[in-house]
Amino acid sequence: MKNVLTDNGNGIFIKLFLTYLLILFLSFFLFSSIFLYLFHLNLYDDYDETFSHYQEQLQEQLRLAEESEWENELFLSALRLSLTQEKSSIFIYDESGQLLLEPEKPEVPEVTLDEGIIQSVLKGEQFAEGSRIDRHFVYAISKPIHLSLEHEKEYAMVMFFYELDHQYKQVLFMIFFTFSITISCSALILFVISRKITAPLRDMNRVALQLAKGEFSQKVSVTSKDEIGQLGQTFNYMAKELEGLEQMRRDFISSVSHDLRSPLTSIKGFLVALLDGTIPNERKPHYYTIMKSETERLIKLVNDLLEMSQLESGHITLKRSTYNISEQIRLLIAKLEPQVIKHNVEVELLSPENDVSVFADANRIEQVMMNLIENAIHFSHPASKVIVRLKQVDQNLMISIEDCGEGIKPEELPLIWERFFKSDQARTKKVGTGIGLAIVKTIIDLHETTIDVKSTLGEGSVFTFTLPMSRQ
The missing domain is CATH 3.30.565.10 (Histidine kinase-like ATPase, C-terminal domain)
Structure with missing residues (x-):
């Protein structure tokens, strides 16, 4: 029994400690998931703003070329220089879906979009999607663009961003590093808190074992006024009541033993004397009366005990x-x-x-x-x-x-x-x-x-x- 009680005390500490850790893990996981999702949305918004910025730049270059009356070949050559950007590449498709302009040295070679997507963009739709190309995580944005080269025509501008892997790895590393430091420090704090919270329970377990052995003088150390502290005070009150009941039981046994033994001893003595014939006949009625009185005393004692038992049991x-x-x-x-x-x-x-x-x-x-x-x-x-x-x-x-x-x-x-x-x-x-x-x-x-x-x-x-x- 002692081992069982002790194991239960340790079990509460372990359960409390692991529960705190699980809550911490789940909270951090939820935080990380929400953070990554918001980072993902914010990153794509930045890419969209970057696309719009380069789209405006191309439109501005076109305006300058028209004002300066550049030849088409000179304009296209100048335009190609603007198509290559750090960690991104820009492609221009004509009205038939054929690649018209591409950067001289794209970050990732052989990056293309499906022809159906290009045709949809040429009809005025917009496209934005991430995919893995050549072991690179690439995010592509495509929108229609108007370039006045020879005739008024609609073209498709496609921009590929290649730095997603690097940025996600940086964010994940920061999250993992923060998580490791937080978990280590929190685990130590939770361990101390759990031990402190369960200390009164272990003390109650120890006192309960002593009470089971009849050592009612043991008391629980109460150091707080919370629910556990109130439980400790109740436990001490219970121990005090048990001590009083134990003392009462001892007094009762002592008293009842004396009250039972005295009349029984008298009755036995008189019976032995009557059987031996040591009591003269003229004195026998006197001793019969005493024996009757002692018997009635015993009956009253037993009746009182039965009556008290019935009253306390609530059967009356x-x-x-x-x-x-x-x-x-x-x-x-x-x-x-x-x-x-x-x-x-x-x-x-x-x-x-x-x-x-x-x-x-x-x-x-x-x-x-x-x-x-x-x-x-x-x-x-x-x-x-x-x-x-x-x-x-x-x-x-x-x-x-x-x-x-x-x-x-x-x-x-x-x-x-x-x-x-x-x-x-x-x-x-x-x-x-x-x-x-x-x-x-x-x-x-x-x-x-x-x-x-x-x-x-x-x-x-x-x-x-x-x-x-x-x-x-």
């Missing part, structure tokens, strides 16, 4: 109805009379003259009241009073249970609703397993209301919650 649904809560509390107090007598306390119900009805789940509220009143009885001082108070507030009934015990420490008040939590005084009196109040809080939450507690050390505690009054 409330069955609300309108019922007489005043009568319910009176019956509960009667049921608890043995405990009241045992602890030498008095339970008093203070309520309106007329019985009060509420809209709630009667069985679940009975669990709440049973847990709260039992706790109040157990923790109250002997010869003291437990007061259950009912008071109408608007459309709700406020129920409070007040005891006269040692109270709860302020720092422990937020913790009493947690599962398996037991205050020091609870452990001293060995009462319950710390599940009762957690069940109370869950049931109250299901009723969409709240429960509050106020406590003063040395004086006692007051638990208060509200329920909606009868809808009738």
Whole structure:
């Protein structure tokens, strides 16, 4: 498992790094393609302007020749000198498509155009196209031109440009050189950035392995406030919660083990004594009563655990109805009379003259009241009073249970609703397993209301919650 997690951490770094590089490659490829296309268009525009320039020059030479009354042979000889240009050549075709004038030393010999193209140009059309001739990439432009030699006739002027290979090679070399430098520097920067971005993930991977081993003290180092930083904070919060749950589990096992072992040990001891006949017959009912009490204690513990499990799993649904809560509390107090007598306390119900009805789940509220009143009885001082108070507030009934015990420490008040939590005084009196109040809080939450507690050390505690009054 450790190797798998580590490989995944490296895999994220590699994927992130390669993704950045791929994006960089694609971006540069797109840039290069667009740049070459625009360069191609711009180069052909320059060639077209160059063609127009030489066309105007030939027309100007013709005008001068006519003004100076040059002879045709002299004019043609002078014209041939203008047909040869650097990296380009100019050809003139007559009205029949025959080559009339050509440069004395063309850059690329045997450069010709198809006769059909020449005839199209003589009819007034224009032609521009690139092709490969004699291992040279040549761009040809042809347009009609008017030359007054002997008669008014239309001729075709063709101009070949030979420097395309050289210019394209220069552009490609510059692109490749720039690409190499950019990729090298970018790869180094991306490597550092990717390592920095994935460093918290590798740290989380390391901490996760430690958490899997039960070392909950490990924490992720959070150095940013972005999504990864928030994830790190959440991870640390999870580790803290797991540490709390682990401590709670240990406390629960310790507490439940003690609560299970004590009554079981007592029951076993009494059973052994009864089987051995060491207990006289007149004392047997007494020990049967103790064994019954210890058995009921075990049953309550198991029932509380099952109840808490069902509540947490969400399998419990409330069955609300309108019922007489005043009568319910009176019956509960009667049921608890043995405990009241045992602890030498008095339970008093203070309520309106007329019985009060509420809209709630009667069985679940009975669990709440049973847990709260039992706790109040157990923790109250002997010869003291437990007061259950009912008071109408608007459309709700406020129920409070007040005891006269040692109270709860302020720092422990937020913790009493947690599962398996037991205050020091609870452990001293060995009462319950710390599940009762957690069940109370869950049931109250299901009723969409709240429960509050106020406590003063040395004086006692007051638990208060509200329920909606009868809808009738």
